[in-house]
Amino acid sequence: MTGSILVADDESGIRESLTIVLEDEGYNCTAVKDGQEAVEAIDKHSFDIIITDLKMPKTDGLGVLEYALQHSSNTLTIIITAHGTIESAIEALRKGAADYILKPLDFDEVLIRIENLLEHKNLIQENKYLREQIDQEYNFNHIIGESDAMKKVYKMVERVSKATSNVLITGDSGTGKELIARAIHSNSDRSKKPFLAINCGAIPEDLIESELFGHTKGAFTGASSDKDGVFVAAHGGTVFLDEIAEIPLNLQVNLLRVLQEREVKPVGSNSHVNFDTRIISATNKDLEAEVEKGNFRDDLYYRLNVVEIPLPPLEQRREDIPLLAHHFLQKYNKELKRNLKGISSEAMSAMMTYQWRGQVRELENIIERAVLLSDNDYLQLEDLPVAIRKSVDSSEVNITMDSESLDEAVKVFEKHHIQSMLKRTEGNKSEAARLLGIDPSTLYRKMERLGLSD
Structure with missing residues (x-):
């Protein structure tokens, strides 16, 4: 097992023996002889577990516990106590101690208690991490x-x-x-x-x-x-x-x-x-x-x-395709350990034109496949399936990218796609809006924002 443990006990025999046993098991140990030194060690280092005697000079075990709870909330504290002070151990549990051990120490029992606490702590941290990931993702x-x-x-x-x-x-x-x-x-x-x-x-x-x-x-x-x-x-x-x-x-x-x-x-x-x-x-x-x-x-x-x-459906939110495509590119760059820098204008234009019958899930699958198989710095038209490549005449694509900003890229692709739809409908804005899956009023606003003249 691995982990960082602070041992605080004014009896040198217990302190030294416990430290030797723990280090033999692979733990990284710091040993101190009283509660004040324990508090100072907590300020300087991060510990997974503190094992502290209840009765110590300067600052007792309860004082160490209270200080750890305030200044190192992820640290678990075990109280060492004698049979005659078991009521104090129970008080320590009420105040936040993770466990208590009775003297004389059974080192095998101590190791089992520590292992169980570390497994419990790791599980809590893992669940917290998963919760944070889920909250962020969803x-x-x-x-x-x-x-x-x-x-x-x-x-x-x-x-x-x-x-x-x-x-x-x-x-x-x-x-x-x-x-x-x-x-x-x-x-x-x-x-x-x-x-x-x-x-x-x-x-x-x-x-x-x-x-x-x-x-x-x-x-x-x-x-x-x-x-x-x-x-x-x-x-x-x-x-x-x-x-x-x-x-x-x-x-x-x-x-x-x-x-x-x-x-x-x-x-x-x-x-x-x-x-x-x-x-x-x-x-x-x-x-x-x-x-x-x-x-x-x-x-x-x-x-x-x-x-x-x-x-x-995706056909009613085509302006989201560049955002989605870049998001999935970044996602699968990380998951597949690739380093594609972006998506070429030809590839993006094809994706903007393609009819996504499988919706966002199909788009994600296509990007994952392309990231995995591409030999280029930028995802190219040739990296996409034949069905998508056929959806656009690449000879008509003449987009130039002057900015690495995603917002600017989206505007460029959006402007190009609206121009393509207007060309296809011979300037009929109502028909172009229908093909784009948006209201005519939305199309007029976009044209004005993008600087497209009538």
């Missing part, structure tokens, strides 16, 4: 897109995050429905509680009831123990039901009751379990049409669709 402020269509989505996410109402996210596959669901959870009062996602279309029909509602031991073959369903397991947090349209019709009535009563009856059980979980669902199908066809219950649809957030 906070809606970090979702890529500056188009008018995405700004509407941001406003919806901000508005519904603080509520508890059920939310239905709609949009084509690949538009980022789970990302939006996680953003809602991350910006809600439930952010510290679980977020559980379940793909209703990927679970066999005979198992989906168990996954949703849970089961008891022996309820069916293979049920070797009790299991909570997602609604109970995410108590206090959020459940994301992706591909909700794939829920079998015979289970929809059970799901409706669960949403109404906020309680589930596990498979094989005669009792109900209450839960407090927010429900966010998503679909790439037209649920109203599914209701008309008899494939989806209308009462369940209205229960799920308290608030609907429709995600725009």
Whole structure:
């Protein structure tokens, strides 16, 4: 094991013996003879663990503990105490000590206690890191897109995050429905509680009831123990039901009751379990049409669709393509240990023109592939699949880049793309706006901002 440990004890025999044992196990040890020296050491160095005797001159073990809690909050403190002062050890635990050890010391026990505390500390730090990463990744402020269509989505996410109402996210596959669901959870009062996602279309029909509602031991073959369903397991947090349209019709009535009563009856059980979980669902199908066809219950649809957030396809937010492409370029440069400096104007023009049927997910996959396989400093048109290369006549591309600024690059590509659409429609702005997936008024504003004359 590795780690930095401070040993504070006024008995030289205990201090020296403990230091030798710990250093033999690979720990980096600092030994001091009283509480004042311990405080000074805490000011100078960072320790994973402090092992301090309770009774010491100048400053006692409780004083060392209190100083460590104030000035080195990530450090764990173990109190060494005699049998006659065990009440003081309990007081130390109440004040924030991680553990206490009784004299005479059993060094094997000391090593086990230290190992367990370090593993616990590492787990806490790892969870904190993961939480920070998730918060950064799924906070809606970090979702890529500056188009008018995405700004509407941001406003919806901000508005519904603080509520508890059920939310239905709609949009084509690949538009980022789970990302939006996680953003809602991350910006809600439930952010510290679980977020559980379940793909209703990927679970066999005979198992989906168990996954949703849970089961008891022996309820069916293979049920070797009790299991909570997602609604109970995410108590206090959020459940994301992706591909909700794939829920079998015979289970929809059970799901409706669960949403109404906020309680589930596990498979094989005669009792109900209450839960407090927010429900966010998503679909790439037209649920109203599914209701008309008899494939989806209308009462369940209205229960799920308290608030609907429709995600725009990429063709309605083409001005976001340069932002997305550069974002994915940076992401996969880091993940794949490459160093592409940017994207050529020809490649970007092709991506701006291409019809992204796989939406943002397809764009990300294309950039990942190109970053992995490209032998160039800049991602070139030749690095893209044939289908994308065919989407633009590269001979017409004459963009020149005078700035490394991403904002300026976006303006250049946006200006070029609008010019291309106007050329294609022979100057018909209404038709150009339709092809761009924006309102004519938005097109006029962009033309004015970009300095495009009539």
